[in-house]
Amino acid sequence: MQDNAETGRRNWPALADKALTKTGLTREDALAVLRADEGDLLEIIAAAYRLRREAFGRRVNLHVIQNARSGACSENCGFCSQSSASHANIDRYPLRSVEELVAGARQAAGMGAVKYCVVTSGRAPTEDAVETMCEAAHRIRAEELKLSICVSLGLATDEQLRRLAEAGVNRYNHNLETARRYFPHVCNTHSYDDRMATVRKAKDAGLEICCGGIIGMGETLEDRVDLALALRELGVDSIPVNFFNPRPGTSLEHTPPLTALEALRALAMFRLVNPRTDIRAAGGREICLGPLQPLALFAANSIFTEGYLTTPGQGYSRDLEMIRGLGFELGCIEA
Ligand code: SF4
Numbered sequence: 001m002q003d004n005a006e007t008g009r010r011n012w013p014a015l016a017d018k019a020l021t022k023t024g025l026t027r028e029d030a031l032a033v034l035r036a037d038e039g040d041l042l043e044i045i046a047a048a049y050r051l052r053r054e055a056f057g058r059r060v061n062l063h064v065i066q067n068a069r070s071g072a073c074s075e076n077c078g079f080c081s082q083s084s085a086s087h088a089n090i091d092r093y094p095l096r097s098v099e100e101l102v103a104g105a106r107q108a109a110g111m112g113a114v115k116y117c118v119v120t121s122g123r124a125p126t127e128d129a130v131e132t133m134c135e136a137a138h139r140i141r142a143e144e145l146k147l148s149i150c151v152s153l154g155l156a157t158d159e160q161l162r163r164l165a166e167a168g169v170n171r172y173n174h175n176l177e178t179a180r181r182y183f184p185h186v187c188n189t190h191s192y193d194d195r196m197a198t199v200r201k202a203k204d205a206g207l208e209i210c211c212g213g214i215i216g217m218g219e220t221l222e223d224r225v226d227l228a229l230a231l232r233e234l235g236v237d238s239i240p241v242n243f244f245n246p247r248p249g250t251s252l253e254h255t256p257p258l259t260a261l262e263a264l265r266a267l268a269m270f271r272l273v274n275p276r277t278d279i280r281a282a283g284g285r286e287i288c289l290g291p292l293q294p295l296a297l298f299a300a301n302s303i304f305t306e307g308y309l310t311t312p313g314q315g316y317s318r319d320l321e322m323i324r325g326l327g328f329e330l331g332c333i334e335a
């Protein structure tokens with residue numbers, strides 16, 4: 001197959017070869033994936049799958065989220081039902097105890113998860129949250145559970161990140177959420193640069209970086225590509241790709257929904273731009289992808305199981321059924 005300048009149709013297998021070169025995909029290449037004809041979807045997924053398979057085989061890593069403090073956040077992220085600007089009907093509760101966090105880790109390990117992701121609502125970590133998380137990390141490490149710990153506490157300082165790393169936290173999550181250009185349309189109580197700065201500080205503290213965003217919040221195709229390129233530039237370890245599931249009561253609740261085909265093209269584009277990075281088909285996968293959900297695992301190599309921060313997922317058994325039905329297997333922590 002040749003590239004066709006007139007139709008924009010590309011040689012998709014050749015794009016997977018290009019993904020593995022030093023320069024990788026260009027912005028135009030990545031845009032071509034998002035603009036591709038629907039009839040090309042399987043070829044694009046196949047190109048993404050080749051890269052996913054080379055880097056991760058047929059393993060699917062499970063991540064389990066613990067929403068350790070819910071709601072009452074001072075920030076105004078328009079997608080988030082935990083923002084104090086939202087009227088969403090969610091459970092709001094204060095910080096979970098160390099015991100609850102450790103119990104959640106045991107449960108996650110019991111499900112074969114490789115990552116336990118502890119998230120608190122709020123602009124920045126409180127002293128209490130850092131201390132509780134450090135104590136929980138010590139205890140989880142002491143139990144030698146076969147999972148690693150990721151925390152997401154907001155705009156953290158160097159000192160807070162260093163303490164978390166010393167306590168045994170492996171990874172810090174802080175999403176860019178969208179492209180720099182579109183970020184002010186989504187949030188203006190903090191900036192894209194604030195987010196970038198936290199990611200860089202977490203990296204300097206020796207933590208692995210989990211950083212991704214949300215597709216379908218009204219951004220352009222160019223914005224989607226710019227987010228994928230920004231994550232490549234930052235050299236993040238893990239990219240959660242969330243599919244926007246507009247929540248009633250939030251300022252973005254009337255955003256037109258993303259189609260499953262758009263979402264799959266976006267996921268494949270993230271893989272082609274970031275060929276060796278852990279990529280997660282994250283929040284909204286069930287709602288947005290519907291019956292096409294299994295196709296996501298040909299581009300992504302990880303998923304959250306047992307639900308998200310404020311919304312349920314399809315549940316662990318159905319996730320396992322999907323993974324095994326595809327002939328894939330659960331990933332595990334390397335010894
Ligand atoms: S900072 Fe986090 S918890 Fe707060 S509104 Fe934004 S996404 Fe939600």
